[in-house]
Amino acid sequence: MAQDFTRTYAETRDASDTLAPYRGEFYLPTDGIYMDGNSLGLLSKRAEQTLLESLNDWKELGIDGWMSGRHPWFNLSEQLAALNAPLIGARAEEVMVTGSTTVNLHQLVASFFKPEGKRTKILADTLTFPSDIYALKSQLELRGLDPAEHLVQVSSPDGRYLKEEDIIAAMTDDIALIVLPTVLYRSGQILDMARLAKAAHERDILIGFDACHSVGAIPHAFHDWGVDFAYWCNYKHLNGGPGSVGGLFVHERHFGTTPGLAGWFGSRKDKQFDMDHTMTPADHAGAFQIGTPHVLSLAPQLGALEMFNEVGMDAIREKSLALTTYMTTLIDEVLAPYGFVIGSPRSETQRGAHLSLEHPEAARICKALKQHRVIPDFRAPNIIRLAPVALYNTFTDVYDVVMTLQTIMENKEYEAFENVREVVA
Numbered sequence: 036m037a038q039d040f041t042r043t044y045a046e047t048r049d050a051s052d053t054l055a056p057y058r059g060e061f062y063l064p065t066d067g068i069y070m071d072g073n074s075l076g077l078l079s080k081r082a083e084q085t086l087l088e089s090l091n092d093w094k095e096l097g098i099d100g101w102m103s104g105r106h107p108w109f110n111l112s113e114q115l116a117a118l119n120a121p122l123i124g125a126r127a128e129e130v131m132v133t134g135s136t137t138v139n140l141h142q143l144v145a146s147f148f149k150p151e152g153k154r155t156k157i158l159a160d161t162l163t164f165p166s167d168i169y170a171l172k173s174q175l176e177l178r179g180l181d182p183a184e185h186l187v188q189v190s191s192p193d194g195r196y197l198k199e200e201d202i203i204a205a206m207t208d209d210i211a212l213i214v215l216p217t218v219l220y221r222s223g224q225i226l227d228m229a230r231l232a233k234a235a236h237e238r239d240i241l242i243g244f245d246a247c248h249s250v251g252a253i254p255h256a257f258h259d260w261g262v263d264f265a266y267w268c269n270y271k272h273l274n275g276g277p278g279s280v281g282g283l284f285v286h287e288r289h290f291g292t293t294p295g296l297a298g299w300f301g302s303r304k305d306k307q308f309d310m311d312h313t314m315t316p317a318d319h320a321g322a323f324q325i326g327t328p329h330v331l332s333l334a335p336q337l338g339a340l341e342m343f344n345e346v347g348m349d350a351i352r353e354k355s356l357a358l359t360t361y362m363t364t365l366i367d368e369v370l371a372p373y374g375f376v377i378g379s380p381r382s383e384t385q386r387g388a389h390l391s392l393e394h395p396e397a398a399r400i401c402k403a404l405k406q407h408r409v410i411p412d413f414r415a416p417n418i419i420r421l422a423p424v425a426l427y428n429t430f431t432d433v434y435d436v437v438m439t440l441q442t443i444m445e446n447k448e449y450e451a452f453e454n455v456r457e458v459v460a
């Protein structure tokens with residue numbers, strides 16, 4: 036069917052969507068449209084079930100829940116690592132579900148940043164998420180290195196995108212480590228990780244990626260690309276729940292590296308309860324765990340990740356691109372008179388799973404959207420992020436959101452609100 040701009044067209048696309056049955060697995064808002072799965076994914080019935088099962092194990096088993104019950108807690112992180120691994124293109128032993136994004140970055144930099152001789156600097160970029168920069172600066176300071184000199188941030192020519200050639204040009208012989216996002220949190224640009232990893236290694240530099248905005252959104256091949264490490268959260272596209280435990284990847288060539296931040300849960304599991312004061316680290320990515328896993332923030336991931344493994348990242352990516360491409364076409368057609376700029380890549384190979392819509396009145400347009408029960412998020416100073424999620428959004432959702440935006444703009448409904456951000460979104 037040729038694309039047209041009717042709601043019937045959107046309904047026809049939904050009717051032939053093979054992922055459509057998954058929508059029924061989620062708790063969706065009953066009175067509106069959720070478009071913020073890039074910030075906090077929704078609860079699914081399966082995630083709820085595995086959380087309740089773990090809660091019940093605690094209720095019934097107490098301490099014995101570590102080794103028995105529905106999902107024994109002692110191996111839960113390893114079990115989830117095996118479910119995360121296919122999503123990022125890694126071997127199960129290269130992955131651990133542990134910590135949080137920022138804590139895992141601290142752990143990985145503490146373990147892999149080895150300033151020596153002339154190589155004393157870390158390379159990052161100016162568009163990355165602030166927490167990463169705070170962590171990198173504090174890691175430098177812990178080593179007595181001044182971030183003003185030792186943190187190099189590649190800048191963006193336009194404030195939206197980074198150019199791989201600029202990043203490669205900044206890979207000079209004083210750089211020891213590179214930390215970059217896989218997908219930029221504002222524009223949704225995908226960086227060419229394979230190319231960057233190759234360029235870094237040709238120059239003897241280690242490279243790690245923040246995969247918060249790509250895990251569960253696009254396929255990865257971290258192992259084959261030779262990426263040294265990566266870290267991510269499981270609460271956005273992976274729907275693990277607010278504050279859900281994060282993930283990390285360490286390429287197998289680095290197995291045996293001493294963890295910078297050691298703790299007893301990084302031990303070989305058969306040795307951990309020997310209670311020896313000399314640690315025997317696990318001989319895989321498990322070595323980078325620190326303390327006791329946050330079991331109740333792991334448990335929902337069992338149900339949530341099962342769906343991703345069932346469907347596979349290729350099918351998720353295919354639908355996600357179909358949704359964002361459809362949204363782009365509608366925005367171009369319907370919102371053209373109102374001064375919006377799409378601040379996300381037009382090219383599908385460079386586009387992550389959300390669209391960034393820029394407008395000088397963005398803060399109050401977001402508030403008007405929320406009044407219509409459409410949930411986007413806002414990033415200062417002028418970005419509305421919209422994420423039509425493959426597992427639970429529809430083409431009709433996309434259509435309705437764009438039409439709601441048209442109504443808001445046409446009737447200047449946003450003028451009823453102040454153009455200032457709210458606390459979170």
Ligand SMILES: Cc1ncc(COP(=O)(O)O)c(C=O)c1O
Pocket residue numbers: 135136137138164166167216220245247248268
């Ligand atoms: C790209 C990116 N990096 C880091 C973080 C920080 O994650 P956390 O607060 O879970 O450590 C986030 C989200 O909050 C993020 O989107």
Ligand SMILES: Nc1ccccc1C(=O)C[C@H](N)C(=O)O
Pocket residue numbers: 073074220459
């Ligand atoms: N962790 C959070 C806690 C509270 C509110 C938002 C977040 C986010 O994750 C924001 C997201 N990282 C972003 O790309 O803006």
